[in-house]
Amino acid sequence: MQRHLVLRVTTKLLMPFILLFALYVQFHGDFGPGGGFQAGMIFGAGFILYALVYGIDSAKRVAPAGALRVLISAGLLLYIGVGYAGLALGGNFLDYGVFSAQAPKGQHLGIFLVELGVGVTVAATMVTVFFNFAGRGRD
Amino acid sequence: MIAAHLPALQIVVPLVSAPLCLLLRRGDLAWALALAASWAALGCAALLLQQVLSTGPISYQLGGWAPPWGIEYRIDVVNGFVLLIVAAIGAVVLPYARVSIAHELPEDQHAAFYTALMLCLTGLLGVTITGDAFNLFVFLEISSLSSYVLIALGRDRRALTAAFQYLVMGTIGATFIVIGVGLLYMATGTLNMLDLAERLPPMAESRTVLAAFAFLTVGAGLKLALFPLHFWLPNAYAYAPSVVTAFLAATATKVSIYILLRFFFTVFGTAYSLELVTLENLLIPLGVAAILVCSTVAIFQTNVKRMLAYSSVAQVGYMVLGIGFASTTGLTAGLVHLFNHAMTKGGLFLALGCMVLRLGSVQLDSLAGLGRRMPLTMFAFVVGGLSLIGVPLTAGFISKWVLVQAALEQGNWFVAGVVLVGSLLAIVYVWRVIEAAYFRPAPGGDPAAPNAAAPGGEIVEAPLSMLIPTWILIGASIYFGIHTSLTLGVAERAARFLLGGGA
Amino acid sequence: MDALGLYNYWIAIVLMMTGFYVVVSRGNLVKKIVGLNIFQTSVFILYISMSKVSGGTAPILAEGFETYSNPLPHVLILTAIVVGVATTALGCALVVRINEAYGTVEEDEIQSQDQEA
Numbered sequence: 001m002q003r004h005l006v007l008r009v010t011t012k013l014l015m016p017f018i019l020l021f022a023l024y025v026q027f028h029g030d031f032g033p034g035g036g037f038q039a040g041m042i043f044g045a046g047f048i049l050y051a052l053v054y055g056i057d058s059a060k061r062v063a064p065a066g067a068l069r070v071l072i073s074a075g076l077l078l079y080i081g082v083g084y085a086g087l088a089l090g091g092n093f094l095d096y097g098v099f100s101a102q103a104p105k106g107q108h109l110g111i112f113l114v115e116l117g118v119g120v121t122v123a124a125t126m127v128t129v130f131f132n133f134a135g136r137g138r139d
Numbered sequence: 140m141i142a143a144h145l146p147a148l149q150i151v152v153p154l155v156s157a158p159l160c161l162l163l164r165r166g167d168l169a170w171a172l173a174l175a176a177s178w179a180a181l182g183c184a185a186l187l188l189q190q191v192l193s194t195g196p197i198s199y200q201l202g203g204w205a206p207p208w209g210i211e212y213r214i215d216v217v218n219g220f221v222l223l224i225v226a227a228i229g230a231v232v233l234p235y236a237r238v239s240i241a242h243e244l245p246e247d248q249h250a251a252f253y254t255a256l257m258l259c260l261t262g263l264l265g266v267t268i269t270g271d272a273f274n275l276f277v278f279l280e281i282s283s284l285s286s287y288v289l290i291a292l293g294r295d296r297r298a299l300t301a302a303f304q305y306l307v308m309g310t311i312g313a314t315f316i317v318i319g320v321g322l323l324y325m326a327t328g329t330l331n332m333l334d335l336a337e338r339l340p341p342m343a344e345s346r347t348v349l350a351a352f353a354f355l356t357v358g359a360g361l362k363l364a365l366f367p368l369h370f371w372l373p374n375a376y377a378y379a380p381s382v383v384t385a386f387l388a389a390t391a392t393k394v395s396i397y398i399l400l401r402f403f404f405t406v407f408g409t410a411y412s413l414e415l416v417t418l419e420n421l422l423i424p425l426g427v428a429a430i431l432v433c434s435t436v437a438i439f440q441t442n443v444k445r446m447l448a449y450s451s452v453a454q455v456g457y458m459v460l461g462i463g464f465a466s467t468t469g470l471t472a473g474l475v476h477l478f479n480h481a482m483t484k485g486g487l488f489l490a491l492g493c494m495v496l497r498l499g500s501v502q503l504d505s506l507a508g509l510g511r512r513m514p515l516t517m518f519a520f521v522v523g524g525l526s527l528i529g530v531p532l533t534a535g536f537i538s539k540w541v542l543v544q545a546a547l548e549q550g551n552w553f554v555a556g557v558v559l560v561g562s563l564l565a566i567v568y569v570w571r572v573i574e575a576a577y578f579r580p581a582p583g584g585d586p587a588a589p590n591a592a593a594p595g596g597e598i599v600e601a602p603l604s605m606l607i608p609t610w611i612l613i614g615a616s617i618y619f620g621i622h623t624s625l626t627l628g629v630a631e632r633a634a635r636f637l638l639g640g641g642a
Numbered sequence: 643m644d645a646l647g648l649y650n651y652w653i654a655i656v657l658m659m660t661g662f663y664v665v666v667s668r669g670n671l672v673k674k675i676v677g678l679n680i681f682q683t684s685v686f687i688l689y690i691s692m693s694k695v696s697g698g699t700a701p702i703l704a705e706g707f708e709t710y711s712n713p714l715p716h717v718l719i720l721t722a723i724v725v726g727v728a729t730t731a732l733g734c735a736l737v738v739r740i741n742e743a744y745g746t747v748e749e750d751e752i753q754s755q756d757q758e759a
Contacts, residue, residue: 076158083147087144092201092202093201093202095202129735133734133738303733303736306729306733310682311665314681314685324714
């Protein structure tokens with residue numbers, strides 16, 4: 001990919017926009033198409049684009065395999081933690097209404113955290129899957 | 140406080156152990172966590188069944204939203220029974236897994252193995268406990284995807300193709316189920332199973348409901364290895380790691396039969412399934428074919444795991460036969476065979492796993508003379524084989540007895556005869572293993588066979604951590620053949636509940 | 643009735659059968675995965691097309707709109723899409739490992755290799 005200057009420069013220019021758009025999609029799931037899964041995929045796609053153009057080793061410097069493993073578990077644990085918090089505060093499992101005095105505010109908070117967990121897990125999983133596929137045959 | 144939230148905890152405790160197992164890199168720490176989670180799940184299941192037997196069905200609203208708008212976990216006698224089976228098998232298999240997996244899988248895959256096993260357990264428990272049709276599909280896919288991973292971890296490279304074949308067929312089955320659920324939603328506007336049961340009778344004549352019924356039957360049939368759709372099962376069970384085979388053989392098909400029961404009798408209702416669609420004409424011939432064809436094919440197998448896999452398809456045929464009769468006795472037979480077969484097959488595959496540990500393979504020839512060198516393991520296999528045949532004093536006898544009773548109640552002498560012929564065929568294939576183990580001389584200390592323990596190539600008895608779970612399951616198949624009040628009593632209550640309405 | 647008015651169901655069925663045919667008839671494992679994807683996509687179209695309410699707008703609360711399309715099937719399909727992605731990823735991982743173990747991804751060559759062994 002050394003000689004494909006257009007690809008390299010364009011990727012470098014686009015990366016921040018891709019990641020920013022992923023964050024936008026993540027947090028605007030209530031008001032437009034979006035949410036955790038879609039945002040996680042866009043985020044992962046950004047990293048995969050970078051790895052395709054600049055090589056897996058450069059991408060692994062930013063997102064090492066161990067950190068990704070922790071992120072996969074952390075996202076899922078955040079989701080389940082929100083569920084348990086609902087239990088601890090007196091409601092049923094995954095009841096968000098108990099998080100605040102006014103039920104809609106509690107539900108906003110609950111959905112926000114849950115979608116964040118989903119987005120983190122999905123992004124980390126996508127990047128891990130790509131690294132595992134593309135990294136085979138090297139060792 | 141915990142008692143009120145048992146239904147949610149039943150699912151969440153195994154679910155939370157999965158990412159925690161992934162975080163712990165060391166295999167034995169992951170095993171300890173998985174063990175604790177599976178025992179906690181067994182405790183929850185036992186408490187739930189006790190509660191249901193004394194006070195009636197339990198309903199739990201997930202997220203605090205009332206059904207039919209929210210997802211509801213609903214536990215009645217039927218799924219309390221199946222929950223107990225799945226959780227018990229999970230709890231018994233985990234102590235066994237430590238040595239078995241250490242022998243069959245490379246070190247760096249252990250934590251991932253326990254993660255996948257816990258996800259599979261969560262999925263199976265979720266399918267059983269949920270009262271929402273789409274939620275059932277989601278949990279079914281969680282359990283299926285993790286079981287594809289578990290099967291692909293086998294040592295033989297054919298495990299990969301077996302997992303792929305299972306993936307293709309299983310995904311088609313699950314997609315059929317989701318099409319069926321979508322058609323039901325289109326017709327009624329709800330996904331909650333009880334609400335569907337209320338709204339379906341007025342539109343029983345419409346084509347949408349008939350198409351939904353067809354899709355759901357074929358989809359569930361693919362998952363439970365109903366006779367012509369069983370082709371994924373022998374390869375998947377033969378090449379997977381021993382723990383995985385035992386776990387899946389004892390739980391996955393049982394849960395799919397539960398899906399069939401739930402949709403046939405609770406959602407669509409007995410009136411629709413029996414009178415309109417005449418279920419018996421479909422299930423009884425397929426059950427008979429499964430028993431005769433697969434027992435015969437099992438006789439000609441040289442790989443004992445493959446032989447028991449074909450035997451599993453035949454036993455599923457027995458259960459489907461019981462369901463096809465759709466009488467109280469027939470459903471009781473099907474449900475009690477669910478329990479008995481889970482115990483028996485689980486125990487048999489665990490015994491085979493002990494043999495794999497010492498011998499490295501389960502080809503019929505390598506089992507020669509094993510009766511003398513691994514006496515406890517072989518005796519467990521013999522007792523399990525007797526239960527498979529249906530010898531009196533074993534659990535297998537009870538289920539076959541009730542099945543023959545159900546057939547005779549309806550005057551169906553042919554099917555009663557088929558059940559007996561099935562037992563005769565089972566005698567043949569169980570005898571092949573017994574003959575190889577007890578009546579053939581051992582090949583004098585084969586030093587080329589890879590085994591785990593003695594470096595000198597000696598074949599000794601399996602370690603206690605593997606023998607005890609095997610004997611727990613085999614002992615259960617004898618205990619429940621003698622003291623039938625628990626299993627038959629609960630199964631009969633469940634059958635009455637499905638057919639009539641009382642709890 | 644107007645069979646042409648039900649064109650969404652026709653499209654769903656054509657896609658479903660196409661996907662199913664590819665899974666059954668093609669021997670290349672990667673093509674089977676693609677067929678499975680087409681099969682699952684037909685289900686998505688079936689669900690989403692049934693959720694449209696004539697005259698309804700997108701199911702997002704906004705000022706000035708009275709009729710909304712049914713949001714529930716959209717949520718169901720998001721879940722089903724995730725399941726489909728996971729299945730595809732798992733299938734592709736299996737194909738990569740099968741290719742490494744057998745040297746081919748054609749089903750008949752794999753079967754003949756297994757039968758020789």
